[in-house]
Amino acid sequence: xxxxxxxxxxxxxxxxxxxxxxxxxxxxxxxxxxxxxxxxxxxxxxxxxxxxxxxxxxxxxxxxxxxxxxxxxxxxxxxxxxxxxxxxxxxxxxxxxxxxxxxxxxxxxxxxxxxxxxxxxxxxxxxxxxxxxxxxxxxxxxxxxxxxxxxxxxxxxxxxxxxxxxxxxxxxxxxxxxxxxxxxxxxxxxxxxxxxxxxxxxxxxxxxxxxxxxxxxxxxxxxxxxxxxxxxxxxxxxxxxxxxxxxxxxxxxxxxxxxxxxxxxxxxxxxxxxxxxxxxxxxxxxxxxxxxxxxxxx
Amino acid sequence: xxxxxxxxxxxxxxxxxxxxxxxxxxxxxxxxxxxxxxxxxxxxxxxxxxxxxxxxxxxxxxxxxxxxxxxxxxxxxxxxxxxxxxxxxxxxxxxxxxxxxxxxxxxxxxxxxxxxxxxxxxxxxxxxxxxxxxxxxxxxxxxxxxxxxxxxxxxxxxxxxxxxxxxxxxxxxxxxxxxxxxxxxxxxxxxxxxxxxxxxxxxxxxxxxxxxxxxxxxxxxxxxxxxxxxxxxxxxxxxxxxxxxxxxxxxxxxxxxxxxxxxxxxxxxxxxxxxxxxxxxxxxxxxxxxxxxxxxxx
DNA sequence: AGCTCTTATGAATCATTGA
DNA sequence: GTCAATGATTCATAAGAGC
Numbered sequence: 001x002x003x004x005x006x007x008x009x010x011x012x013x014x015x016x017x018x019x020x021x022x023x024x025x026x027x028x029x030x031x032x033x034x035x036x037x038x039x040x041x042x043x044x045x046x047x048x049x050x051x052x053x054x055x056x057x058x059x060x061x062x063x064x065x066x067x068x069x070x071x072x073x074x075x076x077x078x079x080x081x082x083x084x085x086x087x088x089x090x091x092x093x094x095x096x097x098x099x100x101x102x103x104x105x106x107x108x109x110x111x112x113x114x115x116x117x118x119x120x121x122x123x124x125x126x127x128x129x130x131x132x133x134x135x136x137x138x139x140x141x142x143x144x145x146x147x148x149x150x151x152x153x154x155x156x157x158x159x160x161x162x163x164x165x166x167x168x169x170x171x172x173x174x175x176x177x178x179x180x181x182x183x184x185x186x187x188x189x190x191x192x193x194x195x196x197x198x199x200x201x202x203x204x205x206x207x208x209x210x211x212x213x214x215x216x217x218x219x220x221x222x223x224x225x226x227x228x229x230x231x232x233x234x235x236x237x238x239x240x241x242x243x244x245x246x247x248x249x250x251x252x253x254x255x256x257x258x259x260x261x262x263x264x265x266x267x268x269x270x271x272x273x274x275x276x277x278x279x280x281x282x283x284x285x286x287x288x289x290x291x292x293x294x295x296x297x298x
Numbered sequence: 299x300x301x302x303x304x305x306x307x308x309x310x311x312x313x314x315x316x317x318x319x320x321x322x323x324x325x326x327x328x329x330x331x332x333x334x335x336x337x338x339x340x341x342x343x344x345x346x347x348x349x350x351x352x353x354x355x356x357x358x359x360x361x362x363x364x365x366x367x368x369x370x371x372x373x374x375x376x377x378x379x380x381x382x383x384x385x386x387x388x389x390x391x392x393x394x395x396x397x398x399x400x401x402x403x404x405x406x407x408x409x410x411x412x413x414x415x416x417x418x419x420x421x422x423x424x425x426x427x428x429x430x431x432x433x434x435x436x437x438x439x440x441x442x443x444x445x446x447x448x449x450x451x452x453x454x455x456x457x458x459x460x461x462x463x464x465x466x467x468x469x470x471x472x473x474x475x476x477x478x479x480x481x482x483x484x485x486x487x488x489x490x491x492x493x494x495x496x497x498x499x500x501x502x503x504x505x506x507x508x509x510x511x512x513x514x515x516x517x518x519x520x521x522x523x524x525x526x527x528x529x530x531x532x533x534x535x536x537x538x539x540x541x542x543x544x545x546x547x548x549x550x551x552x553x554x555x556x557x558x559x560x561x562x563x564x565x566x567x568x569x570x571x572x573x574x575x576x577x578x579x580x581x582x583x584x585x586x587x588x589x590x591x592x593x594x595x596x
Numbered sequence: 597a598g599c600t601c602t603t604a605t606g607a608a609t610c611a612t613t614g615a
Numbered sequence: 616g617t618c619a620a621t622g623a624t625t626c627a628t629a630a631g632a633g634c
Binding site for chain 1: 377379380381382384387388390391394399400401402403405407411415417418419420421422423424434436438440488489490491492
Binding site: 598599600601602603604605606608609610611612613614615 | 617618619620621622623624625626627628629630631632633634
């Protein structure tokens with residue numbers, strides 16, 4: 001029986017990370033503050049200053065990441081003066097100069113993107129999930145994110161409506177039945193580099209970052225149990241929460257005390273639920289208060 | 299009834315375009331030869347030389363495009379030595395320096411992408427469709443590409459609740475949902491910047507996989523009938539073919555004579571079919587104008 | 597368990613107005 | 616003239632309640 005640690009630390013990751021040794025984390029997955037958004041609540045970095053702001057922090061990330069580990073960066077540039085800003089492109093180029101390998105770019109398709117209408121632009125329904133590595137020998141557990149084909153097909157068929165049929169030209173033309181026959185006999189399929197997740201929109205009083213499904217997918221793909229996961233811009237602690245649920249150790253850092261408190265509460269809540277479920281749980285409030293949360297694993 | 303012109307020209311677009319006047323085309327949509335791929339069949343440009351090769355040609359494109367026109371570039375970087383190459387990012391930055399505005403990046407999600415398995419990479423299921431403009435006052439006919447609303451709308455609009463009327467401002471006080479009655483009776487919605495098209499894989503002898511649905515969508519969105527469409531890397535002539543079918547004038551340029559012959563044949567065939575089925579063709583067109591769906595949701 | 601119906605809200609963007 | 620705040624526009628999802 002091993003213990004899972006879940007730490008929430010308050011401060012700028014640039015400073016906090018100094019405490020951590022080289023080559024420690026197996027995965028860094030984060031959604032940093034986007035340029036020029038939430039300027040009131042999150043210290044708003046200007047698009048033109050974004051790369052300059054980011055690089056010292058990514059330098060620390062490069063140090064604490066293991067050589068077989070992975071860094072996943074969820075980000076999307078906004079429209080400025082009718083154009084997409086280029087700071088994300090410049091960031092990718094700068095990170096490569098810093099020593100990172102730009103291994104892959106996943107697309108997160110936001111199925112329920114924000115509504116709106118403009119004369120010269122459609123709604124933005126996707127974000128980048130940039131994968132960086134220190135070496136091209138990195139750990140990847142592809143089987144852990146395989147899609148069960150049978151269930152998927154069952155669900156898909158059940159939910160199939162006439163609107164779906166109208167929208168799906170290829171199904172109409174090529175015959176849906178023919179495709180179904182392809183699925184028979186195959187249980188699991190590997191995914192692609194396009195991820196389809198909806199943003200979470202339940203009642204929340206803080207600005208949501210990414211949906212749990214997003215870090216969950218990358219944690220499964222790039223780590224195994226008892227590995228260490230870092231989120232240097234933790235926000236309300238989604239990554240730490242998910243890591244705990246998947247039996248991964250994790251560290252979440254955020255500069256705002258309010259967010260750290262929220263994250264702490266999420267983790268504590270989880271601990272409490274566990275406590276109820278399992279009688280032999282040994283309570284350790286001292287550590288929980290100091291930002292460490294232990295979870296049993298059998 | 300006016301005449302639609304469809305020209306196929308053999309040669310390097312860098313030279314051919316010199317014949318064309320400034321501010322002539324309403325839309326340029328193309329899928330240029332990707333760097334380092336198809337090197338045997340298409341004169342393979344090396345990734346490191348790609349920007350340098352592209353810029354003189356895009357200079358001509360900038361000249362022949364009208365100031366209210368749009369340039370759509372379908373492209374995707376390949377993995378080189380385990381990394382995504384950066385030439386597309388560099389190209390975007392270079393095009394901006396050349397005077398283009400980088401207005402938007404659409405994602406083309408390839409639903410039936412090429413099968414395969416690698417130890418450190420999933421299948422690549424998306425490509426970029428980069429939108430560039432000469433000014434932020436460009437023509438966009440959004441109604442032409444509207445899609446049916448989801449099933450949710452049917453139930454949602456049956457009864458207007460009071461919460462719809464006073465949606466409280468959670469983060470950004472945007473006064474949302476003030477007039478839900480606007481939705482009643484609507485059955486079409488505007489699309490997003492994520493496009494779901496299947497690749498056409500029936501013609502194995504052409505190396506370019508450019509499904510008709512892709513240029514079709516952009517032609518409908520950015521041009522009206524009798525406008526001029528250019529594809530400077532026409533390949534087998536998909537853009538010209540589709541333009542003709544949508545009653546747009548077009549010019550397709552390709553450096554390979556074989557491709558030009560293929561394209562020529564496609565157009566002739568189509569013309570013949572047009573002549574035969576004129577009545578039916580007109581009616582189809584009316585339907586298309588009223589919003590037949592070419593887009594899929596997952 | 598399942599299913600239907602209700603309801604809140606999400607890293608949005610542009611045009612206009614005001615300082 | 617540049618920058619900042621405000622108003623207007625809008626779609627799809629999942630939690631939760633009810634049956």
